[in-house]
Amino acid sequence: MSLHLLDDVIWHSLTGPQAAVSTGTDRARRYAPGFSPIIAFADLERPDFAALEPYCAAGEHFYCAGWSGVAPAGWQVDAEARLLKMVWQGAFPAADDDFAAVRLGPEHVPQMLELVALTKPGPFGPRTIELGAYFGCFEGPRLVAMAGERMHAGALREVSGVCTHPEFQGRGLARRLMLKLVRREVQQGEIPFLHVMKANEGAHRMYQRMGFGVHQEQLVRVLSRSG
Numbered sequence: 001m002s003l004h005l006l007d008d009v010i011w012h013s014l015t016g017p018q019a020a021v022s023t024g025t026d027r028a029r030r031y032a033p034g035f036s037p038i039i040a041f042a043d044l045e046r047p048d049f050a051a052l053e054p055y056c057a058a059g060e061h062f063y064c065a066g067w068s069g070v071a072p073a074g075w076q077v078d079a080e081a082r083l084l085k086m087v088w089q090g091a092f093p094a095a096d097d098d099f100a101a102v103r104l105g106p107e108h109v110p111q112m113l114e115l116v117a118l119t120k121p122g123p124f125g126p127r128t129i130e131l132g133a134y135f136g137c138f139e140g141p142r143l144v145a146m147a148g149e150r151m152h153a154g155a156l157r158e159v160s161g162v163c164t165h166p167e168f169q170g171r172g173l174a175r176r177l178m179l180k181l182v183r184r185e186v187q188q189g190e191i192p193f194l195h196v197m198k199a200n201e202g203a204h205r206m207y208q209r210m211g212f213g214v215h216q217e218q219l220v221r222v223l224s225r226s227g
Contacts, residue, residue, distance in 0.1 A: 002154030002191060006085055006215055009193075010040035010065060012153035018131065028052035030062065034127040036150060038063045039223070049075055058225045063123050065195075065220045076226045082198035083220040088191060090211015093183040099176050104134040104146065111143035112136070112161075119163035122195070128161065135180055137173050145173035147181055157190040175210060182211075195220075 005012045014022040014029040022029045027048035030039040039062045041047035049072045056062065061078065071077050104112065109126055112134070116124045132149025145168060150160035159181050164174045182192045194212060196203050197220075208214075 002156045003087065003215070005153045005156055006087070006193065008040065008044065008066060009085070009151055009153050009156060009158070010038055011042060013151040014040055016154070017152045021127075021131065023055050025051045030055055031125075032127075034125045035131065036123045036125050036128050037061060038123055040064070041067065045069075053225065056225050061222055061224045063220060064223055066218050067221065068219050071223065074226055075223055077221050078224055079222040081220055083218050084196050084198050084204060084214050085193060085216045085218060086196060086204075086207055086212035087193045087215045088182055088186070088211055089213040090182075092186055093179040093211075095183070096176055096180060099180065100137065101135040101177060101180055102138060104129060104136045104143075104148070108134075108136065108143065111141075112146060115143050115146060115163055115165060116161070118165065121161055121163040124161055132157070133181065133184065134161065135177050137168075137177065139168070144168040145177060147174060147177035149181065149185075155189060155191050156193055157185045157188075159185075159192055159194045162194075175206065178210065 021032050021035050023032050024030055026042065028041050028051040039052060044066045047067055065083060109129060113126060128150065134146060134148030136143050136146035138144065145164040147162045148160060149157055151158035159178055162174050162178060185192045196207060198217065
């Protein structure tokens, strides 16, 4: 089982299956620019910010999970919150053959970024789609819901980028897209997991009803280089 990798899943993703789309050192790494503004450290008790600095521009904002220390000179903490890591514990989802989900590709990136800007599902970049499979629902030319995959460590595969246009909420689109991904991942021998802000109680309850269980609560911060 790969569940122990969840304790620092970002680091294990950036140094494992997704090393080719990350940059940094053996002490600190980030997703390469354009993928997702997320950083990780080999040792969260003694994070090596100096090793990371050559790979981060001044003013660039990053997400960092599991670190609660004092920001070193040249860095600042812009925001922080509590995050829940949830792992799939449900039964194998049934096929949803009548669901008109579209596999998203590079040609859909402008529509994806527009939906992300409106709904703010979390860190997302123009190349995030390259990290895994993404599926969406359309109303004419407009993308109105999507879900996809981001982190990958061992057998763990993250369900991420889940969002629905406000005018189309309440129809179960995001849930059906997520279950499509879960079914796909389980078929491939993978363990689906996700992140959700603790304060987002509605999403937390929905994920529990779907079959996800809480594995861990963790601090997440938004950081930036101040100069």
